[in-house]
Amino acid sequence: MSFTEMWEALLPIGRDAESGGYHRFAWTPAELECRDWFRDEALRRDLAVEGDANGNLFAWWYPEGARGPAVLTGSHLDSVPGGGAYDGPLGIVSAFAAIDLLRERGARPGRPIGVAAFAEEEGARFGVACLGSRLLTGAIGPERARGLRDRDGLPLASVLAANGLDPERIGEDPGLLSRIGCFIELHVEQGRALREDRPVGVASAIVPHGRWRFGFAGEGNHAGTTLLADRRDPMLPFAEMVQAARRAAVRHGTLATVGRVEVVPNGVNAIPSAVTAWLDARGPADESVRATVAEVREEARRAAREHGVTVDLAEESYTPVVGFDTALRDRVAGVLGGAPVLPTGAGHDAGILAARMPTAMLFVRNPTGVSHAPAEHAEPDDCLAGVEALAAVLDDVAAG
Incomplete structure (x- = not known):
């Protein structure tokens, strides 16, 4: 499926017909439907689908002869209450589309490439942002996480169990982390800093929050x-x-x-x-x-x-303040012909993973400057430019 076809398949899921905002909270029917979409798209591409003990999803492309730790990309599928369509899903749809582009061009990455869908990034249900990546990296302890409750008083432990996950197994996963060499997240810009002639930018740092x-x-x-x-x-x-x-x-x-x-x-x-x-x-x-x-x-x-x-x-x-890996950031900006580098005031899974591996972020221009609301937007041509940029970065970084 093309970028546009994938995007249109996701658009109706969890959308409020009156406001146009999205309600895709972790492990609720809308978010679970998005997870099914993720699995379907991965299997459509013959990618190996894997879920970890913390509720994160991964789809792996193992090109023939690929060795060493993978280059991971992706984002998240959940939303804030009444959120926009782009925050999170844009990074996942773009990741699948970038893999399609690399395959069409006959690229032979020397390292595996993975697509991630991290759980509860927004923290809209259980109150802790980037919960899936925090658990994976050990940034939050399992005992504290199991006791988190949603607005209806349901503890995370019981929600995980109801969705086929063992709450006693959540927590840091050194084995999975050792398989990932770096993480590159594409995200819609949350602000309006990118100029009209530069649809894609690179993140320098995440401010403390x-x-x-x-x-x-x-x-x-x-x-x-x-x-x-x-x-x-x-x-x-x-x-x-x-x-x-x-x-x-x-x-x-x-x-x-x-x-x-x-x-x-x-x-x-x-x-x-x-x-x-x-x-x-x-x-x-x-x-x-x-x-x-x-x-x-x-x-x-x-x-x-x-x-x-x-x-x-x-x-x-x-x-605290997260400065993205300087070497990886400069490499990404160089691949993109000197793309503008800008800080972000929003938290991301890339900021959590930065404590355990080199990470970088790409931003796709948002003409409204609005995020976490229905007016959040990216023009179709800019989204396709983001796919091209991500494909170029993955091709370069995964070369070997």
């Missing part, structure tokens, strides 16, 4: 009978915490976002008993991100005391 969970606990009561002076309303310090995040971000030159909140009991005429909120913080340096979070924490504690509420803070994930 993390997620923190704030839990405010107060006293539930009746909205119409409880005097203001008698209330222990967790919504009030939560509101102050959101404002504090914005002020701290401005002060420290970072980005701080509260994009998810859960309220108990979530009733119009009830004072909440608990509010849980998630803070996403990113910035140019570890120190500035940590300073932002520390300031928000202190403001949340102060506001909680003022309103007779308790608050606790838990760090769910954190990734």
